[in-house]
Amino acid sequence: MKRLWAVSATSLLMLLFLLTGCSSESSSSAKDGETIYKDNCAACHGDQLQGAVGPSIVNMKSKYSEDEVLKIINEGTTKMPGNLLTDEESKIVTKWLWEK
Structure with missing residues (x-):
């Protein structure tokens, strides 16, 4: 029984450690626009805004209002x-796109 408890406690601690690393607790204000873009948008719009699956979003300022x-x-x-x-x-x- 002690061994089962030790394995369960270890598993629980590992799970908590992993979840903490994946937590959205890190404030998005600590992130900059480029990091948010690369994490969420670049797969479709390209790492240089050039477009990929999604359209190019270069010079959005000339196409749309903020x-x-x-x-x-x-x-x-x-x-x-x-x-x-x-x-x-x-x-x-x-705001970050507006600066591009």
Whole structure:
């Protein structure tokens, strides 16, 4: 019985350790727009904004207002799902895109 408890306790501690590493507790304000973009958007829009599966998003400033970009990120489009980022992350990425 003691051995089973030791294995269970060890397994529980390992699980907690892993979950802590995957936690969303790290504040998105600590993340910059580039990091959020690379973690969530680059797979479809390319690591240089050049487009891949999704369209190029280079020079968004010339195509949309800042509010429109934020709305697209939050609500998605017919081809892009919305609600992939928190409100705070969406704002950070929008500001970052605006600087590109």
